[in-house]
Amino acid sequence: MAETAHEITLTVNGVPRRARVPARRLLSDCLRHDLGLTGTHVGCEHGVCGCCTVLLDGEPVRSCLTFAVTVDGREVTTVEGLADGDRLSPVQRAFAECHGLQCGFCTPGFLCTVTALLRENPAPTREEVLEGVSGNLCRCTGYQNIVRAVHRAAEIMAEERGTDGGAAR
């Protein structure tokens, strides 16, 4: 069966990107195969592991449970878009500092999830952090360091806000 191709445009990490995809193309596969952004990882492909989590208009979603055609015209942020040039984001720095990753497979999903979590809730309690990352699985580091990294990222962001605020005044 010849599948119909759909022209779509996504703004990925601030850059408009076009792709021709069949309707069944998952957003995760569109990002990886059509757009060459392999930072988004694909684990279970049924919404359990959280590795493929990206930000859709700023909200974390499972890219393996989203068709690329459905989000035509919208903004997607992947792990490649979190850093500011060569400078890692506060969440990325905190994960590195706290040993919040080991093999790194689950890390892109955690980073996107946590980036959104801290944007919505800059000073989460331990319970809120646990709830926030409960949809992401890690098979090697264990969650202690990941949870520490989330709290550390919150600290770094608070420090930087303080610095920026001071500079602005």
Added chain:
Amino acid sequence: MKPAPFDYHAPRALGEALDVLAEAGEHGKVLAGGQSLIPLMNMRLASPALLVDVNRIGGLDGIEAGPDGVRVGALARHAHLERSGAAAAVQPLLRRALRLVAHPVIRNRGTVVGSLVHADPAAELPAVLALLGGSVRLARRGGTREVAAGEFFTGPLESALLPGELAVSAFFPARPARTGTAFCEVSRRHGDYALAGVAALVRLDGDLCVAEARAACVGAGPVPLVVDVTAACGARAPRAADWAAAARAVRERAEPETDIHATADYRRHLTGVLAERALRDAAQDALREAAGG
């Protein structure tokens, strides 16, 4: 783990969607949040010939909280209803139940109406709709009908939705005066499907004695199981009511199944324990509500 090919329509108006669904008949399937449908498609447990993606239709994402209840549009995501203070004020059980639905990231995309139409007897929202006596509004080309929860859920993953119909909204009745609710469940990990779960509603009369008590169980049969325990617990003040007898009445009606996670006996036991807990919590909630808090 990739979906089979399908034809795809993304209509921008409701009428256009209903036309496409009418033409497609039983080959058509509606895509809203896709958080239940796409896993099934990825695993090829479902392979619809035509997907009608309703995400571009305007006006379907409303959440209207009024004195009678909360009407939730087909594109209202779980997370939006969970955050709605107006909806929580009218029917507090919604927010309590939504926090038990999957994980926050899934709730960003999944829709409330989609969860109802998916009609998974192990899911929370069908039990909530059944407990509260809500309804689902189904549109088709040339008309709409409102189906009460009791008639809407017809079997595991089966609802009264006919080919050519689109569920455009669901209605959750408001909390009546002197009424409390609770939702208790046990799952292996937070966000997993519950091994057992019970939503409860208790209404008190003017003397603060139990006037009405019922429980809705998840995973206890092919459709949400609603058990009226008003007679079993007795028309007494909550502290004197026989909640253990009420819980026994719930447990006796539960017909869970054995799977890799738990035996049917264990699930039945849990259902009884959770029923007593949820009914007691609901009664306390009713007392607080009656006291004006």
